[in-house]
Amino acid sequence: MSVKRLFTAALFAISLATTGAAGAVEQQKPLEEQSLFERYTSSAQDLILKGLELVGINYRHGGTNPDTGLDCSGFVQLVYREAAGLILPRTAREQSQVGAVVDKNELKPGDLVFFNTMRHAFSHVGIYLGDNRFLHAPRTGAEVRVEDMRQSYWVKRFDGGRRVVER
Template sequence: MTLNRSDRLRRHAVQACVLAAGLWFSSSAWSIDPPQLPQDNSSLSKTNFAIARLHDITNRASELAVQALSMLGINYRYGGTSPDTGLDCSGLVQYVFKEAWGTDLPRTAVEISRVGEKIGKGELQPGDLVFYNTLRRGFSHVGIYLGDGKFIHSPSAGGQVRIEDMDVAYWKKRFNGARRIAADESETK
């Protein structure tokens, strides 16, 4: 069964909400303290609270994460810059930042690697960019950090936008650095 773009976006919006709620409650994923759960231990109360907190998320990084998660399942396409026709790694990052923040980023991973502030792996926060050496040259691949050691990216020919664990040996060995883009950086008016 082939889903059209709006069906895929609806399906992934639900997945994005679930993951965003999970990231919100993961103390390692956010730089702010997670909210306190209500004293009432009923499942309904916790569910209602989680939904209410999800609606309250205004953190700019969460805008990036939710926008990126809405791209899950989009086909990889070399040079692709649109979810309608497919995205490559830098096309995904460029598209997500434009949609979430109105920020124009350069076209290639190596060009994007020169924008923003260089940060260490231990400083990563959701919305930061992670770079990898996948083509025997520095900064040949880029993804968006989601928190809890996970990042989202558009992998390669035949693949789809997906979430990966940075601690998998393949990615760990190829990690090339990270950057933090300010919400107003390269913004177009």
């Protein structure tokens, strides 16, 4: 992993674990006092951490290999395979048919989020992080990164969410 990607992933993980609670918590805190990282189940943590390892990887249309580049669905497919042992379909449209439909206000870390970015439904996919943020491989000339779903571009194009891994 490059120093840049490792640094970015570390910074993001630290920002999620603002209370320093990446390990076990002896006494359960009220939900509103827990950091994002404390709220994740271990399967969601594994998905998020694997996804963060890939921050900075170049986008490549049709890409499924981090050494040569990833497209959005190739990124999601790789993360789910390596972090959860699940084999997802290849395209965003096919991935949108897997798992249970989740309302936007019910999204949890690790859920898949879909967008209409190519004038047809479910043409883009990412992995929800929590707090309206998601990880994805955006487009040619860009790298895997974190985005805010509250940006008007994403708000207008949101197609839905799917829960593939139960938490």
